[in-house]
Amino acid sequence: EGTLGCRGILSFNISDIHFSPPPGCHGPGFSWKNAATAPRIPPTRLALHHFDENYSLQLKDLWPSIRASLLCEQKYGALLNNFSAVHHVTQELELLNAADFRGAATSPPLRPSVTPAASVRPHPHFQLLISFPLARLPDALGLLDYYLMDAASLLPVLALNVQPDDFVLDLCAAPGGKTLALLQTGICGHLAANDISISRTKRLYQILHSYVPKVIRETVSVTSYDGRDWGQLQGSTFHKVLVDVPCTTDRHSVMEEENNIFHRRRTKERQMLPMLQLQLLMAGILATKPGGEVVYSTCSLSPLQNEYVIERAVEIAETEFNISIHVEDLSHFRTLFQDTFSFFLDCRLGELVLPHLTANFGPMYFCKLRRM
Numbered sequence: 001e002g003t004l005g006c007r008g009i010l011s012f013n014i015s016d017i018h019f020s021p022p023p024g025c026h027g028p029g030f031s032w033k034n035a036a037t038a039p040r041i042p043p044t045r046l047a048l049h050h051f052d053e054n055y056s057l058q059l060k061d062l063w064p065s066i067r068a069s070l071l072c073e074q075k076y077g078a079l080l081n082n083f084s085a086v087h088h089v090t091q092e093l094e095l096l097n098a099a100d101f102r103g104a105a106t107s108p109p110l111r112p113s114v115t116p117a118a119s120v121r122p123h124p125h126f127q128l129l130i131s132f133p134l135a136r137l138p139d140a141l142g143l144l145d146y147y148l149m150d151a152a153s154l155l156p157v158l159a160l161n162v163q164p165d166d167f168v169l170d171l172c173a174a175p176g177g178k179t180l181a182l183l184q185t186g187i188c189g190h191l192a193a194n195d196i197s198i199s200r201t202k203r204l205y206q207i208l209h210s211y212v213p214k215v216i217r218e219t220v221s222v223t224s225y226d227g228r229d230w231g232q233l234q235g236s237t238f239h240k241v242l243v244d245v246p247c248t249t250d251r252h253s254v255m256e257e258e259n260n261i262f263h264r265r266r267t268k269e270r271q272m273l274p275m276l277q278l279q280l281l282m283a284g285i286l287a288t289k290p291g292g293e294v295v296y297s298t299c300s301l302s303p304l305q306n307e308y309v310i311e312r313a314v315e316i317a318e319t320e321f322n323i324s325i326h327v328e329d330l331s332h333f334r335t336l337f338q339d340t341f342s343f344f345l346d347c348r349l350g351e352l353v354l355p356h357l358t359a360n361f362g363p364m365y366f367c368k369l370r371r372m
């Protein structure tokens, strides 16, 4: 328990936040009635079974094709490293039919009704090519020239819309793809990258070493705190906060047995995910300055881990912390990126990229909140 906020508001333990699914909604868990007699089913099969039960209700006719896409090889994007001295990689990737993500986003032109979207156009300093991997060799400074990622992972970073000299917090940062994208803007005033996992934080360090020059690396503070405590450590400090939470990682869960959240020994952890996500989002909100913005993201299709967490956080911010939150409209992202991604049209809050056989990115959910 600790004192939160700069206005002497409260003494409140974030672990007091309770999470109960809405009526008729199943948790992200899957449990056998009698675990002792349950057959040994691989976690990927359990995941698929769970998704079939839940997502067929949520996504209806769309589910069979999303399911097929999840089971197919995903598509990658190459985030070009602005700090690298190697420039021929763009032409090499384009020879492999890689498309410029920025080009896709500027066509078709914006309609007047979505003019505010101009402020979230892909940052001119980003370049992301949809491509196949090439062998990567370090330049003379030892920096690699591009980072492979799910192209949809860039959308939460773009939604954050970092402005010059912003203090930015990446609360769940490892292994560091989005941290790297944030640094590529070249305009963060200060970047705090945190992740509870020491081993994953080491990977974050490796990425910073492989892609970012020392002088910029030194402006990033890397920590391994439990993000749920952050609001108490440095409340109301940041202009922008990214809360990219642990989730059921739907694509990984149906494809990889290793480190699978649907493994039976991880049932409890899986069932507690929405609670953890809510606590992390609350900590992110408390770490933001009044007027600042938080982007919440997951790589899951689950409404229980997406919109429902947002709704509960808005409610708790209001009732427990007297903080009013505005959920920002991100529908212009659909217009901007309609040629690159397939968006779910029935998202109540935020935006959701659906895996599609012709655009096999995501899933990626992102929602932006403004602390009033």
Ligand SMILES: C[S@@+](CC[C@H](N)C(=O)[O-])C[C@H]1O[C@@H](n2cnc3c(N)ncnc32)[C@H](O)[C@@H]1O
Residues within 6 Å of the ligand: 153, 171, 172, 173, 174, 175, 176, 177, 178, 179, 194, 195, 196, 197, 200, 225, 226, 227, 228, 244, 245, 246, 247
């Ligand atoms: C989806 S991953 C983040 C991916 C990362 N943003 C990127 O783009 O590479 C979620 C991360 O949350 C971290 N995490 C889990 N619980 C946490 C907690 N209580 N506080 C901070 N980080 C946590 C996990 O270690 C994991 O690295």
